[in-house]
Amino acid sequence: MPFNIQKIRNDFPILSRKVNGYPLVYLDNAATSQKPQQVIDCIVDYYSNYNANIHRGVHTLSQEATDAYEVARHKIQTHFNAKEAYEIIFTAGTTHGINLVANGFSEILEKGDEIIVSAMEHHSNIVPWQMLCEKTGAILKVIPMNEEGSLVIEEYEKLLSNKVKLVFVNHISNALGTINPIAEIIEKAHKVGAAALIDGAQSCSHIKPDLQKLDVDFYVTSAHKMCGPTGVGILYMKEKWGNRLPPYQGGGEMIAEVTFEKTTYAGLPHKFEAGTPNICGGIAFGAAIDYLNAIGFEAIEKHENELLKYATEQLLEIEGLKIYGTGPDKTSVVSFNIEGIHPYDIGTIVDKLGIAVRTGHHCAQPIMDFYKIPGTVRASFAFYNTLEEVDALVNAVKKAKMMLS
Numbered sequence: 001m002p003f004n005i006q007k008i009r010n011d012f013p014i015l016s017r018k019v020n021g022y023p024l025v026y027l028d029n030a031a032t033s034q035k036p037q038q039v040i041d042c043i044v045d046y047y048s049n050y051n052a053n054i055h056r057g058v059h060t061l062s063q064e065a066t067d068a069y070e071v072a073r074h075k076i077q078t079h080f081n082a083k084e085a086y087e088i089i090f091t092a093g094t095t096h097g098i099n100l101v102a103n104g105f106s107e108i109l110e111k112g113d114e115i116i117v118s119a120m121e122h123h124s125n126i127v128p129w130q131m132l133c134e135k136t137g138a139i140l141k142v143i144p145m146n147e148e149g150s151l152v153i154e155e156y157e158k159l160l161s162n163k164v165k166l167v168f169v170n171h172i173s174n175a176l177g178t179i180n181p182i183a184e185i186i187e188k189a190h191k192v193g194a195a196a197l198i199d200g201a202q203s204c205s206h207i208k209p210d211l212q213k214l215d216v217d218f219y220v221t222s223a224h225k226m227c228g229p230t231g232v233g234i235l236y237m238k239e240k241w242g243n244r245l246p247p248y249q250g251g252g253e254m255i256a257e258v259t260f261e262k263t264t265y266a267g268l269p270h271k272f273e274a275g276t277p278n279i280c281g282g283i284a285f286g287a288a289i290d291y292l293n294a295i296g297f298e299a300i301e302k303h304e305n306e307l308l309k310y311a312t313e314q315l316l317e318i319e320g321l322k323i324y325g326t327g328p329d330k331t332s333v334v335s336f337n338i339e340g341i342h343p344y345d346i347g348t349i350v351d352k353l354g355i356a357v358r359t360g361h362h363c364a365q366p367i368m369d370f371y372k373i374p375g376t377v378r379a380s381f382a383f384y385n386t387l388e389e390v391d392a393l394v395n396a397v398k399k400a401k402m403m404l405s
């Protein structure tokens with residue numbers, strides 16, 4: 001299918017609305033993506049035609065819902081190239097998946113064990129590990145980053161020893177757009193016997209990962225960053241970890257047998273899926289993956305790289321504008337500030353012109369501390385954005401600068 005931007009934009013009803021009298025220019029895709037009609041239709045179809053609880057019912061609706069939910073799990077398995085469908089665990093999202101793993105490791109880690117995270121993690125990748133360290137006496141170590149916003153791999157190598165049990169990094173930083181060399185990071189973790197967990201929340205809309213090839217132990221992501229609904233995501237875990245980690249929550253669905261003396265747990269993935277899940281969300285996640293694959297990740301990447309290149313060039317024409325995250329390997333996120341102007345003020349003025357950007361620390365305060373800034377303005381582009389929208393952003397930022405300086 002040729003990449004037809006107008007046809008793609010027509011799939012997203014929200015893109016034709018106006019904000020403050022101007023056509024919406026949605027550049028907050030790193031926070032959440034918009035949803036195509038195909039995904040919206042899937043949600044309406046579920047609630048209109050076959051809403052029922054899954055796995056337990058013998059009636060037709062329950063079987064239809066169960067089938068659709070499990071078909072979605074298979075789609076996700078195929079997309080991420082997991083070996084088995086039961087290695088895909090439905091979660092409420094990335095944060096939930098990380099907490100599930102952290103909780104499991106609270107029974108595995110011992111005092112003095114080490115966990116490595118990177119300097120450019122989202123708060124949801126820092127706080128659960130800090131809580132885990134408090135509980136177990138394990139020690140958190142951090143891979144530093146350099147001025148251009150890339151991880152310093154030589155420093156990572158120095159941190160590695162047989163005390164390290166878990167290495168955790170995001171594939172792409174949501175605040176900077178840096179693409180981290182995860183294959184290398186995973187391989188080095190395995191050399192010292194540590195497990196590797198990758199946060200794909202920011203990368204999954206840009207890059208299709210091959211989990212078996214990466215040989216990663218755990219991988220988490222959220223559907224809402226890749227055109228699916230909020231409140232649903234996946235945790236991939238290798239079968240051996242699935243068998244080793246204890247369940248996170250007790251309840252229905254996760255048991256094999258319950259008596260008051262003893263409960264035995266269900267096998268994968270149900271062991272980690274207590275309670276009625278977000279059934280519709282899981283099914284719609286499958287629809288979102290179908291949608292993205294129909295466009296094709298190669299075409300998506302090519303278009304987004306054009307947007308990134310053009311936006312970077314145009315923004316840098318503005319005097320006093322500095323971009324954070326200038327590494328060689330990056331995706332379509334541009335985080336910037338203008339000398340002497342607070343990012344919040346820029347965000348507020350461009351919103352008056354219909355442009356949605358994010359301002360603040362982007363849930364990554366350590367990065368802001370590194371650069372000694374309160375935050376940035378972040379424009380993050382998706383495949384449905386256009387070069388004309390980049391122009392609108394640049395003009396609006398120029399206008400904001402004029403008004404504020």
Ligand SMILES: *Cc1c(COP(=O)(O)O)cnc(C)c1O
Nearest residue numbers: 093094095122170174201202222
């Ligand atoms: C969005 C994001 C998260 C958190 O995802 P939730 O859906 O809020 O759980 C974690 N890490 C990165 C890199 C993100 O971009």
